[in-house]
Amino acid sequence: MNRLKLRRLFALAAALTIGVPLAACGEKEEPTAASDAPPQQEKLTLMLDYFPNADHAGIYAAQATGEYAKAGLDVEIEAPPDRSAPLKLLQAGRADLAISYEPDLLLARDKETPLVSVGALVQVPLTSLMALGDGTVKDVDDLEGKTVATGGIPYHSAYLKTIVKDVGIDPDSVKEVNVGFNLTQAMLSGRADASLGSFWNYEGTDLKLRGRDPVILRIDQLGVPTYNELIFVSARKALDQEGSNKIRRFLLATARGHQKLRENPEVGVNALLKADPGLEKELQSAVVKTTTPLFFPDDEEHSFGWQDPKEWDVYGNWMYENDLLEERPDGSAAMTNEFLPGEGLDPGTAGFE
16 A cells, blocks of 8 residues: 555544544544444444445455444445435435446436435446457457347447447448346357457456457447446435445545555455355455455545546546436536545535535
8 A cells, every 4th residue: 555545544443433433524624542342333334335245355354354344433334225226225224325337327417316425436437348258249340240238238238339430331231139237148149249348357257268269359449438337326315414424434445445455365365255155265365356346446645436537527528428317417416525434624625416
């Protein structure tokens, strides 16, 4: 860990004692510990975006190593009944935080749902265009006249159109077939020549372990603006109340969990297998190794969870221009870095709405 990050984490060590209130939203002071007594445990429910997997390894590492308990939090990690549920459950008050996707949050806010991203879990897009190594698709130029499997998500269809138009292919010449979440199976069975929607860190690694030598093309390298694949989302009203104290402590403890994951990946892998014994250790270990660097910003001046407001604006405008949103969004107002480790010390980070 670089020195700047260490200084930020040490400066916030007192935030792990809940007996002293943290600064309210918009204030720029951090507390100091008033007591060495163990903090009282406060319940926090985190709704995952999907079943427990390597994308959540740092969260489970934080839980397994006691970082949440040190922060005075009793964190309950829940898996949603389906992919569309996390933001709905959050809005209904069934969770304190939800892991979701940047485009999904912008879609929800387009319907005036008062939700805000308080941190990025995965810093870059994981969504990819993928094909089997022994197939006929080796690059985007090969998609003309081919069949591409998608999950029926509107913005994935927009990704596909953007990608093929960028290389001069008529989008109507590419057949899109909705296969739900069976993207890998659609390729293995020959139903599709390629897929768009698989995560390059997860399904890509799985296919490599199967010896299928996949062709993996990351969408942010194919004309789609970059964005944060996975984010922590809060109800807007929770950030104006004492609940923001809880969110700040959660993010600090989660940052420490991810640092422990980086130092010892087995901590996160073993915790995942305990949460879901049905997971394959070889696959989870390989995906954790691939994914761990993506949990941290490339810019070492910023803390775990950092979000770039300019990137949010560019991606939000892309969604609007591709008819995914009814109103042109203020992307930077959909997120805040105010509650990240050390970021509350910096002015001008609380411009969210």
